[in-house]
Amino acid sequence: HLSEYHQWEQKTHATEWLLFTENIGTRLSIDETALTKDELYTILTNKEGKGGPGSIVSMVEDVKPKEIIAVLKKIPLARRLSVEEVTCDLSNSMQMIIHSVFHNATIVADRFHVQKLVIEALQQIRIKEKHRATKEETEAVKEAKKKGKIHIPRTYENGDTKKQLLSRSFHLLFKPSNKWGKRQQKRAEILFKEFPQIEKAYKLVMEFRSFYEYSKTKKEAKKRLDNWYKRVNEEGFEDFIREAEYLKTREDIILNYFENRSTNASAESFNAKLKGFRTVIRGVRDKALFLYRISKLYG
Numbered sequence: 001h002l003s004e005y006h007q008w009e010q011k012t013h014a015t016e017w018l019l020f021t022e023n024i025g026t027r028l029s030i031d032e033t034a035l036t037k038d039e040l041y042t043i044l045t046n047k048e049g050k051g052g053p054g055s056i057v058s059m060v061e062d063v064k065p066k067e068i069i070a071v072l073k074k075i076p077l078a079r080r081l082s083v084e085e086v087t088c089d090l091s092n093s094m095q096m097i098i099h100s101v102f103h104n105a106t107i108v109a110d111r112f113h114v115q116k117l118v119i120e121a122l123q124q125i126r127i128k129e130k131h132r133a134t135k136e137e138t139e140a141v142k143e144a145k146k147k148g149k150i151h152i153p154r155t156y157e158n159g160d161t162k163k164q165l166l167s168r169s170f171h172l173l174f175k176p177s178n179k180w181g182k183r184q185q186k187r188a189e190i191l192f193k194e195f196p197q198i199e200k201a202y203k204l205v206m207e208f209r210s211f212y213e214y215s216k217t218k219k220e221a222k223k224r225l226d227n228w229y230k231r232v233n234e235e236g237f238e239d240f241i242r243e244a245e246y247l248k249t250r251e252d253i254i255l256n257y258f259e260n261r262s263t264n265a266s267a268e269s270f271n272a273k274l275k276g277f278r279t280v281i282r283g284v285r286d287k288a289l290f291l292y293r294i295s296k297l298y299g
Contacts (some may be wrong), residue, residue: 014288017071020299026084029267047266053153055298065096072101087264089113109253110264118208121239130166136189156190218258
């Protein structure tokens with residue numbers, strides 16, 4: 001009773017939605033997170049809150065645009081019109097929500113979600129090679145058994161077999177080469193020598209990364225992005241061509257990043273705080289009470 005939980009004005013609808021109109025600012029982030037195992041919440045946060053009190057604008061137990069829009073339209077129109085920018089992932093539903101509720105806001109595609117698509121194209125190429133290596137090893141083991149022998153796979157100078165080389169290269173392909181450790185440098189040297197197509201794909205990823213890091217204006221970014229599309233078509237990797245075509249359909253919101261260089265990092269950080277708080281209290285038994293405590297901390 002000391003917490004005033006039973007007098008909380010949002011208690012009756014807390015598990016469905018929360019709204020803190022007074023926390024709205026000019027620059028927002030929208031993202032989704034799993035509050036409990038299977039329950040996704042769409043969370044709108046104010047960047048100015050910096051993950052502390054005043055960060056939450058809204059939490060809605062749904063990812064359906066219609067339900068989220070209905071809650072966000074409870075915010076007075078004047079406040080909604082004051083929003084200048086909203087960062088989000090590349091999903092159509094997020095863009096629909098922003099267009100429907102924040103009519104004056106510029107939509108910015110989160111840089112890290114965009115880069116993730118390109119990195120996944122590289123990882124798909126690595127995974128295909130790993131599947132081939134696994135099949136080769138399986139066939140070699142079967143053949144050795146027929147002859148009553150034990151198959152001893154070939155190892156490279158760093159001690160990796162072909163399958164291990166491809167498996168253990170997962171992390172190094174996320175990083176620029178100047179951030180590799182000595183073992184990763186050696187592994188990359190062997191990997192690129194054995195699989196030159198992976199090296200070409202890795203260079204495409206690094207070129208895309210430089211598009212973000214070295215472009216200073218939207219015009220310059222557009223030029224770099226067009227050059228990257230050209231390089232992708234020249235290399236002919238199906239996985240990259242598919243992702244490049246998808247990025248072209250989102251190009252306007254991707255290039256909006258270069259206006260203020262805004263990302264969804266604050267939203268991702270806030271999601272991590274929610275998960276951390278859930279861990280500290282050892283799970284969510286009473287969801288309404290949990291949300292009350294969240295609202296006191298960040299609402």
